[in-house]
């Protein structure tokens with residue numbers, strides 16, 4: 001092998017090691033983020049939830065929410081999505097990167113997702129039956145911060161309901177789901 005050839009190999013080797021180092025560092029950052037989230041998720045939940053328990057996952061894929069545009073993936077998923085009438089505790093966990101909240105409203109006549117969204121990106125919350133929007137706490141507050149849980153206990157009659165998030169533009173981007181009480 002020529003001297004120049006050996007030198008080239010050393011350079012290629014160094015670049016390879018650098019790339020490997022970057023992957024290892026990124027991996028560690030991800031592990032630290034995961035590790036930081038887990039205890040928070042476990043530590044804030046109601047110790048004795050009343051009635052039927054509905055776990056609600058509020059999430060997003062990150063990024064910026066642009067006014068009215070359908071540019072962000074946000075979702076609310078309830079499990080189960082139907083319970084017997086009576087006492088229900090909704091336990092809402094934010095597994096996304098933005099603040100979220102959970103509102104419970106009777107379903108609109110035209111079906112979920114049909115509410116009018118104002119110029120502020122929000123819906124008319126009149127008629128809301130209750131909400132979980134406190135970081136690590138019960139009831140209404142300033143929003144559920146990422147990695148935390150909020151809950152609310154309601155007494156629901158049989159019927160169709162809509163679970164939604166009313167942070168600006170989240171509803172417009174699909175952050176609602178159907179829920180039924182039988």
Ligand SMILES: [Cu+2]
Nearest residue numbers: 100165167170
């Ligand atoms: Cu939201």
